[in-house]
Amino acid sequence: NGIESKERKLHFEVSPIEDISDFDNMPIGHFEHQHRAFLKIQDGCNQYCAYCxxxxxxxxxRSQIPAEVIKTARSLTETGHLELVLTGIHTGRYSFRKTNLSMLLSMLLEETDENVTFRISSIEITEVTDELLDLMAQNPRILPHxxxxxxxxxxxxxxxxxxPYTVEQFKKRVSEIRKKVPDISISTDVITGFVQESDEEFAQTVKNLEEIGFSFLHVFPYSRRKGTAADKMSGFIDAAVAKKRTHELLKLSDQLRQNDMKRFKTSEILLEGPENNHPDIMLGYTKQYHPAKVLHPVQTSGRIEVKILGIEDGVFICEEIQR
Known part of the structure; x- marks a missing residue:
């Protein structure tokens, strides 16, 4: 048409795929009335367990960029939070470029005030590396739970x-964890009444939970979910049976917590606030994440050392150690 076509040149900026992060970055800048704050570092899952x-x-x-994690951590500590809990769907699989969870923790230790401690919210047994355990053993700012x-x-x-493990593999790794970090407490999740769970299988579960000696159990009756592999199985367990098994494990959890708590004569408590209707009693948690009541403390905020007077209904009864 007598119109001279012009070549268009398109320019693209191409980044390594490792740099692409569809991470929902909506950090909470302050957790009201809490010294403990939650810091999301990871999202998503590739494991496809049958029930999930x-x-x-x-x-x-996918994992958050380390610089963003550090930025959020600093912001949280500047608003008074003394303990940061690292959270994610698979916290232990945190990975951004060449930075893994242990490396990220090392960065956080360097970039935050020495009074700030860190806790890992949940982690799979296959994700607990020797590198992570060595870091926990060497640095008390990573709490032993x-x-x-x-x-x-x-x-x-x-x-x-x-x-992705057997019971013996789980037991072996727990034993290795305790050797490296002797004062650690280990808690767990358990599902009761999963598809085809026989009385014999449940009895094995009870026996092995007792032998492993967890500090407490979170117990959930199996709930059917559309689209999962378990949803297509046969042999669903009656809800009344699952409920009975749940109650049995909750009773076991109380005993396991009591056993774990008996190990301690003194502890460090992060205070969170007064008990309802009892302003002279402060509530908090130990480094091992056991609940505690502190009677008539002089210090009513932050972190204190306590002597343990006893245990009532799974709660430490303590008094502040005066320095």
Missing amino acids: QIPLARGPE LHIPIQAGSDETLARMKR
Whole structure:
């Protein structure tokens, strides 16, 4: 048409795929009336356990940029938070470029005030590396508590759940963890009444939970979820049976917590506030994440050393050690 076509040149900036992060960065800048704050560092899951919808709902694993994690951590500590809890769907699989969870923790230790401590919210047994344990053993600012979901204490149940370990592998790793960090407490999640869970399998679970000696149990009856592998199985357990098993494990959890708490004569408590209707009693948690009541403390905020007077209904009764 006598019109001279012109070549268009398109310019693209191409970044390494490792740099692409579809991470929902909505940090909370302040947790009202709490010294403890939660810091999300990871999202998504690639594991596809048979009972779980998280990979379908939250997508593949992805991690927050280290600089953003540090920025948020500093902001939280500047507003008075003394303990930061690192959270994620798979916190232990945090990975951004060449930075793993242990490296990120090392950065956080360097970039935050020495009075700030760190806690890992939940981590899979397959994600607890020697590097992480060495860092915990060397630095008391990483608190000696890990919440490691086992979900069942029977190999047959674990196989149907599509969990990536056996009971013996779990036990062996817990033993190694305790050797490296002797004062650690380890809690766990358990699902009761999973598809086809027999009385024998449940009895194995009870026995193995007792032998491992967790500090407490979070217990959940199995709940059917559309789109999961378990939803397509046969042999669903009656709700009344699952409820009975749940109550049995909750009673076991009380005993396990009591056993773990008996190890301690003194502790460090992070105070959170007064008990309702009792302003002379302060509530808080130990480094091992056991609840505590402190009677008539002189210091009513922050972190204090206490002598443990006793245990009532799974709660330490303490008095402040005066320095």
